Amino acid sequence: MKADARRALPAVGALLELEGVRRLLERAPRGLVAEVVRSVVDDARRAGVPAPDDDARWLEAIEARLAQRQLPSLRRVINATGVVLHTNLGRAPLAPAALEAMRTVASGFSNLEYDVAAGARGSRHTHCAALLAELTGAEDALVVNNCAAALVLALNTLSDGREAVISRGELVEIGGSFRVPDIMAKSGATLVEVGTTNRTHADDYRRALSPRTGAIVSVHRSNFAQEGFVASVPVRELVPIAAEGGVPLLHDFGSGLLVDLAPWGLTGEPTARDAVRAGASLVLMSGDKLLGGPQAGVIVGRAALVAALRRNPLARALRVDKLTLAALEATLALSRDPARAVSGIPALALLTAGVGALEERARRLAEALAARGVRGRVVPSEATVGGGAFPTARLPSAALALDVEAPDRADARLRAARVPVIGRIVEGRLLLDLRGVLPETDDELAALVAEALS
Numbered sequence: 001m002k003a004d005a006r007r008a009l010p011a012v013g014a015l016l017e018l019e020g021v022r023r024l025l026e027r028a029p030r031g032l033v034a035e036v037v038r039s040v041v042d043d044a045r046r047a048g049v050p051a052p053d054d055d056a057r058w059l060e061a062i063e064a065r066l067a068q069r070q071l072p073s074l075r076r077v078i079n080a081t082g083v084v085l086h087t088n089l090g091r092a093p094l095a096p097a098a099l100e101a102m103r104t105v106a107s108g109f110s111n112l113e114y115d116v117a118a119g120a121r122g123s124r125h126t127h128c129a130a131l132l133a134e135l136t137g138a139e140d141a142l143v144v145n146n147c148a149a150a151l152v153l154a155l156n157t158l159s160d161g162r163e164a165v166i167s168r169g170e171l172v173e174i175g176g177s178f179r180v181p182d183i184m185a186k187s188g189a190t191l192v193e194v195g196t197t198n199r200t201h202a203d204d205y206r207r208a209l210s211p212r213t214g215a216i217v218s219v220h221r222s223n224f225a226q227e228g229f230v231a232s233v234p235v236r237e238l239v240p241i242a243a244e245g246g247v248p249l250l251h252d253f254g255s256g257l258l259v260d261l262a263p264w265g266l267t268g269e270p271t272a273r274d275a276v277r278a279g280a281s282l283v284l285m286s287g288d289k290l291l292g293g294p295q296a297g298v299i300v301g302r303a304a305l306v307a308a309l310r311r312n313p314l315a316r317a318l319r320v321d322k323l324t325l326a327a328l329e330a331t332l333a334l335s336r337d338p339a340r341a342v343s344g345i346p347a348l349a350l351l352t353a354g355v356g357a358l359e360e361r362a363r364r365l366a367e368a369l370a371a372r373g374v375r376g377r378v379v380p381s382e383a384t385v386g387g388g389a390f391p392t393a394r395l396p397s398a399a400l401a402l403d404v405e406a407p408d409r410a411d412a413r414l415r416a417a418r419v420p421v422i423g424r425i426v427e428g429r430l431l432l433d434l435r436g437v438l439p440e441t442d443d444e445l446a447a448l449v450a451e452a453l454s
């Protein structure tokens with residue numbers, strides 16, 4: 001059997017001569033097509049099955065394998081998880097204005113480091129600084145690669161070889177690969193832990209101050225909340241203690257919320273302006289969480305300290321590119337007006353959408369799917385903000401609970417779609433939560449689910 005099958009296999013060279021395969025050379029280099037043909041033949045040999053003798057089926061197998069090989073690794077997915085700022089799914093989607101700014105700047109040359117008025121070299125650090133100062137009330141600002149980089153740069157500049165005082169309750173892990181103590185240690189500062197896991201008092205900080213102290217660090221508990229017998233010292237009470245010690249106070253603020261979302265029902269998360277007003281010397285945050293922009297680390301605060309950070313050679317290693325600056329500047333410009341921010345910045349639009357609108361979209365999705373033989377029920381759901389912000393907030397949402405026999409298998413089929421659909425399984429039900437789905441992809445979502453499950 002096996003020997004027969006092997007003998008029946010066509011030669012790689014012969015397959016490459018097929019009319020259909022030759023046409024593939026128009027969209028793929030010859031080396032890749034040859035490799036794909038070889039691997040398809042190898043698989044047929046290994047499987048030991050009688051090889052198909054008709055060319056059409058070989059061509060089909062070769063085309064499918066080539067398409068798979070040409071898929072980009074980094075792809076778009078549909079976020080039906082109910083976690084809006086999902087770190088694994090790329091956090092904030094960018095505003096159309098941000099995409100346009102990136103295109104404009106990237107498709108030609110730019111004044112990235114050129115002072116057009118002076119006709120001389122300029123600094124990339126000028127680009128978002130004034131806008132950030134305006135939006136947060138800080139004296140000056142600096143943009144680096146992400147918030148982790150911001151913390152490393154700030155500590156390395158202000159506390160290298162010296163002690164950085166931090167509460168044991170704030171030695172936290174955020175988003176898997178970000179552990180505050182590990183990041184701090186890499187900056188060259190020696191950690192001095194004060195207080196206990198659940199309680200830290202003002203006196204704990206005071207007692208830790210010494211001539212060796214380089215900075216006091218306060219980390220926003222952005223992805224968890226402590227309840228019960230707990231005490232911590234808010235930033236505004238750390239300000240006089242840092243002043244007594246003559247050291248800067250660094251506030252790792254995380255979320256980067258620029259717009260007060262209380263009018264839209266999201267309360268409890270301070271804005272960057274609130275954080276600056278509380279009085280820390282430097283406030284650090286992410287660009288791609290509630291700020292709704294590209295991955296970036298935003299540092300705002302005292303002008304003299306920001307200038308010192310800029311002079312640190314590490315700032316060169318942690319600097320952002322023109323694409324990031326373009327997208328960030330456009331996002332910041334939208335943030336000047338809360339109403340425009342909430343409608344124009346996708347992350348904020350998703351977070352503030354009314355639950356009635358989500359229910360209506362879920363109903364329409366259910367109808368579109370029913371027409372294609374896929375059944376589901378609209379159910380109330382609870383979404384979360386994600387991205388280390390509003391850790392305890394549960395956003396009312398609407399989901400489609402798919403009527404499938406094996407949720408795990410259906411979930412895998414959805415993830416294997418042309419555009420992967422990422423849902424979540426709750427108590428044995430496969431849910432597609434509309435809170436994180438961009439409304440303009442609703443029709444596409446229906447088509448993808450129908451293709452995958454019917």
Ligand SMILES: *Cc1c(COP(=O)(O)O)cnc(C)c1O
Pocket residue numbers: 146147148149174175178219220221222223252253254255285286287296297387388
């Ligand atoms: C998210 C977060 C970070 C890490 O931010 P990146 O931009 O992902 O590096 C650091 N600190 C806090 C408080 C955060 O919430």
